[in-house]
Amino acid sequence: MTRIRITVTINGAVVERAVDPRMLLSDFIRHEARLTGTHVGCEHGVCGSCTVQVDGSPVRSCLLFAVQVDGREVRTVEALAAERDGALHPLQEAFHAEQGLQCGFCTPGFLMSVEPVLDRVEEMDDAQIRALISGNLCRCTGYEGIVCAVREAARKMASPSRSRPGGAS
Structure with a gap:
């Protein structure tokens, strides 16, 4: 499968990676950006454990593909450190x-x-x-x-x- 290069700003840091188009934002945050504060619970968008902010609005990171946030700003719980x-x-x-x-x-x-x-x-x-x-x-x-x-x-x-x-x- 063809990988897609994306650039995402997470908690003020630019993260660039080539990712599988089906990679979830929650997986990108945890495995590519190595930020493990975002928890994955139900993986269906029901529990809210994976909530992060994209361009200032709360979203379920298990319901978004990482490629959907290319060029956008993501804040995780680590930003509240x-x-x-x-x-x-x-x-x-x-x-x-x-x-x-x-x-x-x-x-x-x-x-x-x-x-x-x-x-x-x-x-x-x-x-x-x-x-x-x-x-x-x-x-x-x-x-x-x-x-x-x-x-x-x-x-x-x-x-x-x-x-x-x-x-x-």
């Missing part, structure tokens, strides 16, 4: 503080689904949060800790003391 001073992203802090994770398998998908929304809103009620996370499945937590974590992260990220992405406060 601790700051140089060791501080976690407010969403990660909230998941930890509010017991929003147990085994952690689904957590990267939740984080990548929620994070772009929290950058745009200042407050969310529980019904909005539950609607936001409805595309992600967790078998451990019962969701209450996740809802509390998202609510807390929204509060923290809306705080005037926190610098907003793009230089705004």
Whole structure:
């Protein structure tokens, strides 16, 4: 089979590879870019564990071919990594503080689904949060800790003391 050369920017780094046209984005991220934070669960787009952001929007990486993101920007959970001073992203802090994770398998998908929304809103009620996370499945937590974590992260990220992405406060 003919391989196709693609160039994808993942977490700010350019990744160029010749890939099989049928290679899934989830496999490209894990095996070609060597970023293993994106988890593969159901491989049918149902569980949300493989959620990443493409050009700022959450997508299921198990439902896209890598060639479909040629020339685009992909963000994985690794982009939320601790700051140089060791501080976690407010969403990660909230998941930890509010017991929003147990085994952690689904957590990267939740984080990548929620994070772009929290950058745009200042407050969310529980019904909005539950609607936001409805595309992600967790078998451990019962969701209450996740809802509390998202609510807390929204509060923290809306705080005037926190610098907003793009230089705004």
